Amino acid sequence: MQGEHAIAYASRSLTETEKRYAQIEKEMLSIVFSATKFHRYIYGKEVKVYNDHKPLEQLFKKSLLSAPMRIRKMMIRLQWYDITVIYRKGKEMQVSDTLSRAFLQTENQHSEFDRQEDMINMLSVSIDKYAEIKSPTQTELSALHKVIIDGWPDTRSETPVEVRPYWDSRDQLSVLDGIIYKGLRLVIPPSLRGNMLELIHKSHLGMSKCKQRAREVMYWPCMNSDIDSMVINCTQCNEYQKQQPAEPLKPTPTPDLPYSFVGCDLFDFESKKYLLVVDYYSKYIDVAPLQFENAKAIIEALKPIFACHGIPVKLRSDNGPQFSSNEFKKFCASIGIESETASSKNSRKEPLGLS
Known part of the structure; x- marks a missing residue:
């Protein structure tokens, strides 16, 4: 068609095999027949093909590998042509619908797309x-x-x-x-x-x-x-199954001076509570027994240790309630210690791997 005027048309009936095609295959077959019939008119030109079967428009937008087998063979035949398939409602295609009534009987009863x-x-x-x-x-x-x-x-x-x-x-x-x-x-x-x-x-x-x-x-x-x-x-x-890789250990850099950076944690031994303090520089360990597991008891246990070795610049502990309490934070601030906490659920980040 040129504009809305038909300059030539062609039609044929379906073979007995083609009558059993799916509707989308019949619609695709009509495009192949038209392109082959009017090869001299459309070869080397941009051509718009209007069709009233909407899934066919979407099929041409996808890759060739996603098409069904028989339709894929038809699409390969159409690789010669630069065609764009556009959906148009059937009630708007009066000319092609009218002319399709006057079809010619097909002499060749074999379809080239039916080699199962x-x-x-x-x-x-x-x-x-x-x-x-x-x-x-x-x-x-x-x-x-x-x-x-x-x-x-x-x-x-x-x-x-x-x-x-x-x-x-x-x-x-x-x-x-x-x-x-x-x-x-x-x-x-x-x-x-x-x-x-x-x-x-x-x-x-x-x-x-x-x-x-x-x-x-x-x-x-x-x-x-x-x-x-x-x-x-x-x-x-x-x-x-594959396990998630463990996070790499990130060692704490060794401080420049002894007892400038220490870590502390709590542990149990023979049903008794203890406070453990470790120097990051020398790895020297201090252990103090605890009567109670609260911030006040920990502060009283740290005072003689700091009096013996000196007040550290930084102190690392876990996020236990004793170390995250306001009382412990005020104690550290009063003597100039920077308090640092690490997750209690990840021992790889705690002081010297203690838990």
Whole structure:
């Protein structure tokens, strides 16, 4: 068409095989037929193709690998042309709809896009497993099969409830030999999903490898979350899974003078409480028994130690209530000590690794 005026048209009927194509495949076939027929008109030019099947517009925006097998072959045929597919409502396409009524009967009853044996050989599925999937697909996914063949409605709410989980993948779904495909992956019926999960997880490869293995061959809605649940609940996978690496130890720099930087902590020995004070310079240890485990008792125990060795510049302790109390902070401030605390839940950060 030039503007809104038809300068040439062509049409043909579908073969018996093509009549069994999914609606999106029929629409794609019409574009291939038109491009081939008017090759001399459109080759080397930018061409807009209007179509009333909305999923087809989205399909052309995705990569070639995400397309179903038969549609992928058609898209490869269209690589010669610089076409842009634009969705237009059917009621706005009066000219093409009217002219399509006067079609010519097709003499060649063979479709070049219907070589199933080539497509099946591209799958990593045995013949027995292929037949096993085919039987329940016809019974359990019959509603999805019908929607794919007849065409998807314009809105999600118009689709049957059991088909809505497949709405976001509608432009990648197709039917071949009684089996539903998403691209090159087989859509697994519900009754076989448990068995497929066991096969995927049989080697205990871990969450990422199991997902990668599944994505190469099969698909069903929420497949990733099902694999996550199986791996998380597997005791063997949990035992040998990769652990988070431990934080590297950050040693405290050695101070320049003795007893300028000390650390203190509490510990129990034979049901008695003790205060431990360590010099970061000499690693000299002082231990003082405690009658009570409170700030006042700790302050009284520190006074003779500081009187013997001198008052330090900095004192490190954990975030225990005795060391974080106002009474202990006032004591340190009164004699000019800088009080520093570290997490009590991480002994690697505490003074000399004490806990």
